[in-house]
C-alpha cells in the first residue's frame with residue numbers, strides 16, 4: 001500500500017515537473033515571440049527613423065537645393081545688376097560721346113560756310129527765268145560763257161579749275177565749302193545756284209567768272225560785292 005502511494009506521488013511529481021518544464025518552455029517561447037515582436041517593432045521603428053532621416057535628408061537636400069537655387073538666382077540677379085550697370089556705364093559713355101559730338105558739331109556749325117559757284121557750264125540753257133526773286137524781267141537760265149581769245153579755253157572750264165583750287169585753300173583755312181558744281185557737264189540755272197547758297201545758309205557766296213570785254217586794251221579784275 002505504501003509502495004503504491006509512493007508510485008502515485010512520484011507520478012504526480014513527474015507530471016508537475018513536466019508541467020513546469022512545459023510552462024518554462026512556453027514562457028520562453030512567449031518571451032522570444034515578444035522579443036521578436038519587440039525587435040520587429042524596433043526594426044520598424046528604426047526603419048521609420050531611417051525613413052524620417054531620409055525624409056529629413058531629402059528635406060535638407062531640397063532646402064539646400066532651394067538655397068542653391070536662391071543663391072543661383074541671387075548670383076544671376078547680381079550678374080544681371082552688374083550687366084545692367086555695365087550697360088548704363090556704356091550708355092553714359094555713349095552719352096558723353098554724343099555730347100562731345102554735339103559740341104564738335106556745334107563747333108563745326110560755328111565754322112563759316114562758303115558756297116563757290118564756278119560760272120556757266122559746257123552747254124547753255126536758253127530757257128528763261130526771272131533775273132531775281134519776284135522780278136518780271138527774265139534772261140537765259142545759264143549761258144556757256146566767254147572763250148579765251150588766244151587760249152580758246154572756255155570760261156566754264158577756266159573758272160571750274162580756279163574754283164577747285166579755291167575750294168582746297170578755303171578748306172585748309174577751316175571753312176566749310178560747298179560747290180554748286182564740280183564738273184562742266186551739268187545743267188544748273190543761275191537761280192538754282194543762288195538757291196544752293198541760300199539753302200546752305202552760306203556766310204559767303206562766291207561766283208567765279210572770267211568774262212570777256214569788247215575793248216582789248218582793258219585788263220582788270222571785276223568784282224561784285226553784296227551791299228551788307
Ligand SMILES: [Zn+2]
Pocket residue numbers: 119120145146155209210211
Ligand atoms: Zn561769266
